Amino acid sequence: MLQAWRRYIKNKFVVAVIALVFAIALSAIISLFKAVETHSLLEQESLTPAFGLLSQEILKPLYIAETIARSSSIKTQMNSSDIDQEAIQKKLSEISQEFDMEFFVASELNRTQYNSDGSTLSLELDRVEWYFNAKNNDLEIVGMLGKRDDIRIYFDVKIYNAEGTFLGFVGVNRKLTSFMEAFDNFKKQFGYDFIFVDHNNNIVLSSDDRFNADGKRIMRLEQLAWYSAFSAQQKNNSQLKNYLVEVENEDVLIAQANLDSLNWKMFLVNPLKTRQAAATEKFIAQTIIVTIAIFTGILIVYLVIRSLQGEFARRHQNDPLTQLPNRAQLFWQYDKVAKKGKNNSIIIVDIDHFKSVNDTYGHSAGDFVLCEVAKILQQQLRDNDVVARWGGEEFVILLPAANKTITQLIAERTRAAIAKHIFEVDKKVIKITASFGNCTDNQKSSLNLIIAQADEALYKAKNGGRNKVCSANQPIHSIPAKIWPTVSAK
Ligand SMILES: Nc1nc2c(ncn2[C@@H]2O[C@H](COP(=O)(O)OP(=O)(O)OP(=O)(O)O)[C@@H](O)[C@H]2O)c(=O)[nH]1
Secondary structure (H helix, E strand, O other): HHHHHHHHHHHHHHHHHHHHHHHHHHHHHHHHHHHHHHHHHHHHHHHHHHHHHHHHHHHHHHHHHHHHHHHHHHHHHOOOOOOOOOHHHHHHHHHHHHHEEEEEEOOOOOOOEEEEOEHHHOOOOOOOHHHHHHHOOOEEEEEEOOOOOOOOEEEEEEEEEOOOOEEEEEEEEEEEEHHHHHHHHHHHHHHOOEEEEOOOOEEEOOOOOOOOOOOOOOOEEHHHHHOOOOOHHHHHHOOOOEEEEEOOOOEEEEEOOOOOOOOOEEEEEEOOOOHHHHHHHHHHHHHHHHHHHHHHHHHHHEEEEEEEEEHHHHHHHHHHHEEEEEHEEEEHHHHHHHHHHEEEEEEEEOOHHHHHHHHHOHHHHHHHHHHHHHHHHHHOOOOOOOOEEEEEOEEEEOOOOOHHHHHHHHHHEEEHHHOOEEEEEEEEOOOOOOEEEEEEEOOOOOOHHHHHHHHHHHHHHHOOOOOOEEEEEOOHHHOOOOOOOOOOOO
């Protein structure tokens, strides 16, 4: 018994270990795929708002200024020496309100700047330096940034007539306060810094204040450690790219976007250390959760299969000799019957002097008798009755919903059927009889208890001379607990 338990526990342990290893391996694979997926998603999620901000705050004013510079109505106005100031300022004021930016048009012909707020400015050589610098510059669009405390972005786009003659500028300026605030939040959330550089690799604007120009000096891209780690090819790349560079033993992810019309580049700089730690934590947490889920799943499936196997075995276990249900199945059948109602009866049938059949005619003759008796028992019973081989030369009949009188009648009829049956072995007729003990229970008692009482009655029948039917008359709850061993289905 102890050994069986040890074996049982050992088997369970092996199953658990196999399930655990399997679960860990499977969950690691799942988590890995998931982690790669999550990482890409995070990457995407973290970059999308940056590009969103970029297009909303920087590119939009630029595109609007370009569109105005190309519009034929503006060109016609600027080409004329008699500019309709009212019309042009009305137009600029409308656009300004619509897009929440300030615009101006600077005319080369009459050297006047018309602002969207209705004011004008005379473009005199000594007073308005930017105009003459920008005019003489090769760049078609000039981008500039104001001071950090009232941060604004300025774009001046050159206007030409159909013949290619320079007519002046369309200018736009936009406050970048919301851009900087949004980027500060973005930096807190994703750890990125942004850096804008112009065509000379001068840093025009950065979310890291250390890199912004302070009036005395302008920082250059080449002064940044991660840029020095770029290869020559990477430095010259004008495409939209992601690079992974190592700076002082730390991985830094750089995303580069080019603002072609301005000749600017924008870099998003992300030190990966914190993100890697977060990704590792996420991976471990995911692996643990998935492992527990898979392990629990496997164990549940295993236990369900075990229980179904037990149930199946109990239902279908038969005695190999007589093909009658065995003791385990009888218990299972009784449980079913007992749940339904009271008045269940048990008859124990014990072949008389069976030992002498074996001794006289041999063991196979004894087997033959057992099979014949089994057939007789089955023939005598109703469809719902169950006859099982209890062991040796003993049979148990379960009569659901049968009262004492019916039980006695059935037992008596069966006894008579065995007694008058002709058992013929090797052309010799063997006289076989059986003794019967029965008990009717109306309290849904355990099968062990009912059988114990039927057995008492059988004992009386044997003592009374055999080939007899005796009934138990004691109330069932007063029976001393002589418990029959139950047989497990395994
Ligand atoms: N042939 C055969 N004999 C069995 C089988 N199982 C048990 N027996 C025999 O059944 C006999 C039972 O003998 P006992 O318990 O002495 O009972 P009995 O001879 O029937 O005597 P009473 O019950 O007192 O009438 C034993 O000889 C067992 O070996 C079986 O499967 N096949």
